[in-house]
């Protein structure tokens with residue numbers, strides 16, 4: 001079968017894009033059929049996934065096509081987002097980075113952390129010593145609580161204690177293999193409670209997974225040749241300097257850091273949601289990690305290597321991501337997303353996600369330090385404004401053309417343009 005080129009993918013209709021995926025044999029027959037049928041989650045399944053269900057809430061499902069190069073492999077990246085310009089920005093920046101050699105990633109580890117918080121412990125130092133001495137036995141108790149993960153090669157790996165305020169906290173690091181592992185870690189932590197209370201002579205306040213997944217850190221780096229920022233050497237140099245400054249600003253001002261990180265999560269959430277993962281867990285862990293040295297900071301850094309004429313980007317995030325379990329096997333759209341990515345394992349998926357976040361951040365910083373965000377973003381936002389005003393597909397081209405020329409691009413203007421167009 002001759003594979004089709006991805007050039008012009010953004011100019012196609014949704015039907016043509018689906019045909020493109022079919023011709024490039026990216027989806028299984030079953031998922032191809034689901035895509036043709038609009039891949040809806042059935043009401044019956046939805047009703048099993050949450051409580052008091054009355055329907056299904058849908059969002060745009062897009063693809064960032066053939067440009068995200070991570071550790072030598074180019075991915076077709078599924079993205080679920082309601083925000084205009086996110087997919088365009090991810091595609092644009094990934095393309096620039098691909099031309100410069102793509103992303104390189106490092107998986108520092110892949111374990112989840114659970115904790116049991118003990119209170120009313122009469123002698124915390126003594127209790128801590130006893131718990132450490134019994135750690136092998138405690139790890140065995142945790143293994144017995146969830147034997148299936150041990151059979152699959154995972155399971156509890158390390159146990160340690162820390163005293164924080166009035167609490168003696170016991171932490172357990174667990175290799176959860178392809179799962180995110182919240183349920184298995186919670187089961188293990190609850191199983192440890194009786195023995196921990198016995199050893200410490202205290203009481204357990206709670207036993208639960210931590211979303212600050214510092215044992216699941218992933219780093220993505222890239223080196224962008226500044227010639228891709230502008231053909232004009234001086235302009236490229238100035239822009240690289242400003243982008244480095246934008247990164248510094250996000251290190252010193254939490255107001256800017258929050259928006260800087262939101263831009264990173266434009267991409268990350270879109271892929272985390274598409275692959276059926278828990279985006280609240282990823283967000284909570286990353287924002288806690290952004291404050292790890294006591295002040296909330298930008299999660300990515302960009303430095304300008306003037307000698308090499310390269311902008312060097314780096315992003316490290318806790319990425320407790322799964323390819324099995326949770327809603328992944330239940331939501332047909334998530335299955336299509338995993339097909340598009342060619343079924344990476346959890347570690348590879350984590351690398352793809354962090355790389356996409358760094359690409360998304362590059363696009364935003366480039367726009368912010370050059371044309372300003374509104375130029376590119378509002379061009380694409382115009383479609384949403386026209387839709388909100390009630391423009392039909394036939395009216396859309398004319399409303400868009402007028403809206404892009406208007407002094408104030410907002411919904412009121414879109415409505416006024418539409419009314420004028422409809423007046424005989």
Ligand code: HMG
Pocket residue numbers: 008009010083084085086087088089090091092095259260261262263264266360363364365367368373375376377380
């Ligand atoms: P441009 O230079 O006008 O784009 O940038 P272009 O028309 O020359 O196209 C370049 C490439 O961009 C295309 O290549 C596509 O890959 C992609 P081609 O396919 O033509 O060979 N592209 C598109 N892909 C799909 N559909 C489209 C489309 N248009 C371009 N319609 C662009 C335009 C939007 C890319 C640029 O201005 C940009 O990256 N802007 C940043 C937008 C952004 O970050 N949006 C997120 C929402 S704003 C926000 O929430 C975050 C923020 O606050 C974060 C922060 O402050 O850090 C900004």
